[in-house]
Amino acid sequence: MKSHVRVAVIGGGVVGCSVLYHLTKLGWKDVVLLERDELTCGSTWHAAGGMHTLNGDPNVAKLQKYTIELYKEIEEISGQSCGVHLPGGLVLAGTAERMDWIRMAEARSRYLGLDAHVVSIDEAARRMPLLDKKYFVGALYDPLEGHLDPSGTTYAYAKAATKQGAEIYRKTKVEDLQQRADGGWGIVTNQGTIVAEHVVNCAGLWAREVGRMVGLELPVLAMEHQYLITEDIPGLPAEELPHLIDFEGEIYLRQERKGVLLGTYEHNGVPWSPKQTPWDFSAELLPPDLDRISNNLEVGFRHFPALANAGIKRIINGPFTFAPDGNPLVGPVRGLRNYWVACGVMAGFSQGGGVGLALSNWMIDGDPGFDVFAMDVARYGDWATLAYTNAKVRENYGRRFRVTFPNEELTAGRPLRTSPLYDRMKVANAVFGASFGLEYPLWYAPPGTDAVEEITFHRSNAHAHVADECRAVRTGVGMIETSGYAKYEVVGPGAEEFLSYVLANRMPPVGRIVLAPMLNHNGKLIGDFTVARVNADTFHVFGSGPAEHYHMRWWESLLPATGVTIRSLRSTLMGLSIAGPNSRDLLASVTREDLSTEAFPFMSYRCIDVGMVPAFVGRISFTGDLGYELWVTPDYHVALYDTLVTAGAAFGLRHVGLRALNSMRLEKAFGTWAREYRPIYGPYEAGLGRFVNLKKGDFIGREAALLDKESGGKLKLVTLLVEEFGADVVGDEPVAYDGKTVGWVTSGGYAHWIGKSVALAYVPAELAQRNNVFAIEVLGAPRRATLSSEAPFDPAGTRMRA
Numbered sequence: 001m002k003s004h005v006r007v008a009v010i011g012g013g014v015v016g017c018s019v020l021y022h023l024t025k026l027g028w029k030d031v032v033l034l035e036r037d038e039l040t041c042g043s044t045w046h047a048a049g050g051m052h053t054l055n056g057d058p059n060v061a062k063l064q065k066y067t068i069e070l071y072k073e074i075e076e077i078s079g080q081s082c083g084v085h086l087p088g089g090l091v092l093a094g095t096a097e098r099m100d101w102i103r104m105a106e107a108r109s110r111y112l113g114l115d116a117h118v119v120s121i122d123e124a125a126r127r128m129p130l131l132d133k134k135y136f137v138g139a140l141y142d143p144l145e146g147h148l149d150p151s152g153t154t155y156a157y158a159k160a161a162t163k164q165g166a167e168i169y170r171k172t173k174v175e176d177l178q179q180r181a182d183g184g185w186g187i188v189t190n191q192g193t194i195v196a197e198h199v200v201n202c203a204g205l206w207a208r209e210v211g212r213m214v215g216l217e218l219p220v221l222a223m224e225h226q227y228l229i230t231e232d233i234p235g236l237p238a239e240e241l242p243h244l245i246d247f248e249g250e251i252y253l254r255q256e257r258k259g260v261l262l263g264t265y266e267h268n269g270v271p272w273s274p275k276q277t278p279w280d281f282s283a284e285l286l287p288p289d290l291d292r293i294s295n296n297l298e299v300g301f302r303h304f305p306a307l308a309n310a311g312i313k314r315i316i317n318g319p320f321t322f323a324p325d326g327n328p329l330v331g332p333v334r335g336l337r338n339y340w341v342a343c344g345v346m347a348g349f350s351q352g353g354g355v356g357l358a359l360s361n362w363m364i365d366g367d368p369g370f371d372v373f374a375m376d377v378a379r380y381g382d383w384a385t386l387a388y389t390n391a392k393v394r395e396n397y398g399r400r401f402r403v404t405f406p407n408e409e410l411t412a413g414r415p416l417r418t419s420p421l422y423d424r425m426k427v428a429n430a431v432f433g434a435s436f437g438l439e440y441p442l443w444y445a446p447p448g449t450d451a452v453e454e455i456t457f458h459r460s461n462a463h464a465h466v467a468d469e470c471r472a473v474r475t476g477v478g479m480i481e482t483s484g485y486a487k488y489e490v491v492g493p494g495a496e497e498f499l500s501y502v503l504a505n506r507m508p509p510v511g512r513i514v515l516a517p518m519l520n521h522n523g524k525l526i527g528d529f530t531v532a533r534v535n536a537d538t539f540h541v542f543g544s545g546p547a548e549h550y551h552m553r554w555w556e557s558l559l560p561a562t563g564v565t566i567r568s569l570r571s572t573l574m575g576l577s578i579a580g581p582n583s584r585d586l587l588a589s590v591t592r593e594d595l596s597t598e599a600f601p602f603m604s605y606r607c608i609d610v611g612m613v614p615a616f617v618g619r620i621s622f623t624g625d626l627g628y629e630l631w632v633t634p635d636y637h638v639a640l641y642d643t644l645v646t647a648g649a650a651f652g653l654r655h656v657g658l659r660a661l662n663s664m665r666l667e668k669a670f671g672t673w674a675r676e677y678r679p680i681y682g683p684y685e686a687g688l689g690r691f692v693n694l695k696k697g698d699f700i701g702r703e704a705a706l707l708d709k710e711s712g713g714k715l716k717l718v719t720l721l722v723e724e725f726g727a728d729v730v731g732d733e734p735v736a737y738d739g740k741t742v743g744w745v746t747s748g749g750y751a752h753w754i755g756k757s758v759a760l761a762y763v764p765a766e767l768a769q770r771n772n773v774f775a776i777e778v779l780g781a782p783r784r785a786t787l788s789s790e791a792p793f794d795p796a797g798t799r800m801r802a
């Protein structure tokens with residue numbers, strides 16, 4: 001065993017071997033893999049080996065496509081077969097809602113360059129003669145679907161990596177990890193200690209335990225999973241059956257030799273080793289429990305009658321891990337130098353290649369090279385505890401083949417984090433959503449009615465109430481709970497210099513606010529902030545709540561040793577915002593401050609008394625209207641609310657939720673992080689060029705931003721007015737021009753005040769011409785979408801500045 005290496009990958013499942021392969025492929029040869037027993041002995045060896053490109057997040061879907069296309073390459077390099085079969089796959093739908101979902105998936109696949117398409121049930125039955133047509137109404141066919149040999153594939157990665165310079169140490173169990181002063185790791189194993197610059201936790205079923213070696217509680221949980229293999233079924237066609245997902249039965253199946261492999265994700269799934277994975281578990285299976293999946297099997301036997309008579313040859317019950325949302329956990333871990341993770345990969349044969357590539361890019365170039373936020377380990381915070389993870393993973397497991405509607409809020413693990421206003425918002429009949437563990441009002445149901453939203457691809461029962469909330473803001477005043485924003489305090493004599501280096505705009509003078517995008521070294525958008533200066537050395541920075549760890553990780557990696565500190569105010573600064581033409585009069589009625597535009601202009605920030613409450617108040621509003629954001633410590637939150645509600649009665653104050661805020665920001669063409677602003681877009685493409693100050697001196701991404709400015713960028717973020725069809729665009733739909741897919745929607749919805757359906761979308765810059773007409777594919781049909789060259793609501797911004 002070597003004594004010093006650049007990278008030590010812990011774990012020889014399919015994921016660790018893929019990481020090892022990609023590191024060597026991208027040029028890092030001094031890399032080793034440490035495996036406690038034999039390769040594949042965790043969850044990899046007993047996998048069903050299925051692979052597909054379907055994923056709720058298009059960026060993950062792209063990496064799944066990459067994975068499936070990679071197998072040829074590793075077979076060639078290693079000389080080891082992966083046993084790939086690609087008979088294609090069918091997703092069957094039995095209801096109108098599921099057909100809506102299938103059409104949405106078809107449209108998404110188009111802009112991802114995939115070829116999944118809707119087929120009739122007759123066509124599905126032609127490809128899959130075992131199905132009984134009467135249970136289904138249509139299907140999605142994807143030619144890039146199939147299965148492989150899990151063990152062969154893992155060995156193909158491993159052999160290809162060793163041919164390219166890596167070494168693999170079997171029977172080498174990592175027992176402890178000790179951070180060294182130089183940032184590297186002392187890795188204590190049962191075979192001695194090895195020093196590595198970087199460690200990668202690919203420990204699969206033991207990822208949580210390897211995390212605990214460094215004080216990290218990763219949100220992963222293993223679930224028991226069962227599939228069975230039937231005896232031979234007479235009369236199977238000569239051509240291999242396609243893979244199949246049956247939404248109604250919540251089962252998957254494929255051909256296995258002359259029989260069928262059938263698996264299910266039952267509703268009451270059972271976690272395995274919920275607190276501690278045993279170290280002596282290796283290449284083992286769990287006792288089967290057919291009773292647990294008997295309901296699903298019954299449906300399966302009805303839908304595929306030939307299976308009812310086929311004997312069962314084998315039942316597999318094995319554990320594999322999930323993160324709370326079912327996507328992998330990948331990337332560097334905030335607060336730990338040179339400690340990387342690639343775990344929680346529940347579909348190793350669809351995702352392992354993409355995970356290995358993204359992580360290797362990240363380690364070598366400092367950037368994953370793709371938009372991987374959906375699988376970034378930083379999307380979870382300390383609120384994702386063991387018990388939260390347990391609740392969410394069980395929920396997600398049971399919903400594996402359920403349709404999640406665009407307006408659906410899942411209920412497990414809630415409420416967890418609540419602001420001090422939670423009970424008051426409940427009394428006001430709020431319908432809640434949750435983000436980063438925090439409950440926030442989506443909209444308010446009328447008094448005396450159930451605060452419940454029906455889930456749908458169309459407009460829900462919330463529509464009319466959200467319209468009322470928007471009207472209240474545009475004509476009077478509305479109040480929005482904003483505690484879910486990320487909030488940071490940056491303090492010290494070096495604070496301005498630091499912020500000026502990490503953000504693209506010039507920092508504001510005391511008492512003022514600026515908007516500032518954040519770029520990575522390639523000049524792409526990795527954040528978008530509101531920065532307020534409290535005094536010479538103190539700034540309050542506001543950003544996207546769910547990106548808090550993502551941003552803190554970035555800042556902490558750049559922070560100088562002295563002169564500036566940065567801390568999250570997530571739970572120590574609570575927010576309320578009031579907006580609308582009456583918002584100034586309302587605020588003026590409870591403060592002695594002069595709020596006239598001369599004394600307190602747009603983009604001002606100051607600590608003032610609101611009633612008895614000392615509050616930081618910024619004159620800014622995401623509604624695009626006259627408005628104020630008020631920030632207080634939690635002990636004042638209720639008093640602030642009560643003060644505004646009491647005084648607000650005279651001004652017609654109305655509670656307003658996030659759905660209305662979204663509607664108003666859409667008609668104002670305001671983008672938002674994770675939708676319009678992501679690491680695949682430059683600031684000029686995203687329309688944020690006016691907040692990039694190229695004259696202020698050096699900042700991260702400046703060179704690339706300069707080039708972006710000169711070229712104008714390849715894409716442009718545009719606002720499209722969509723024809724009325726009784727539903728709205730939600731995001732990720734393809735945008736076509738002249739019959740060709742040219743772009744995609746980032747977000748959409750109904751803009752209630754202007755009375756139009758609106759979409760924000762990226763299209764090629766040369767097509768971003770006034771009144772150009774595009775087609776957005778929604779619910780299976782193209783909808784006419786006309787480019788609006790300016791924000792549909794108040795393009796000059798006079799309302800905000802009034």
Ligand SMILES: Cc1cc2nc3c(=O)[nH]c(=O)nc-3n(C[C@H](O)[C@H](O)[C@H](O)COP(=O)(O)OP(=O)(O)OC[C@H]3O[C@@H](n4cnc5c(N)ncnc54)[C@H](O)[C@@H]3O)c2cc1C
Pocket residue numbers: 010011012013014015016034035036037038039040041042043044045046047048049050051172173174175202203204205206207210225226227316317318319320342343344345346347348349350351
């Ligand atoms: C029944 C079943 C069916 C499945 N079907 C499919 C499917 O059809 N398609 C699909 O894509 N996926 C499927 N999966 C999931 C798939 O198996 C996983 O996604 C995949 O195996 C994850 O691989 P991994 O490398 O992350 O973890 P693992 O395979 O668990 O590998 C982790 C490795 O790390 C080693 N290790 C752990 N701790 C240490 C340590 N301290 N020191 C050294 N080594 C250590 C372990 O020994 C192990 O070899 C299925 C899983 C099951 C259980």
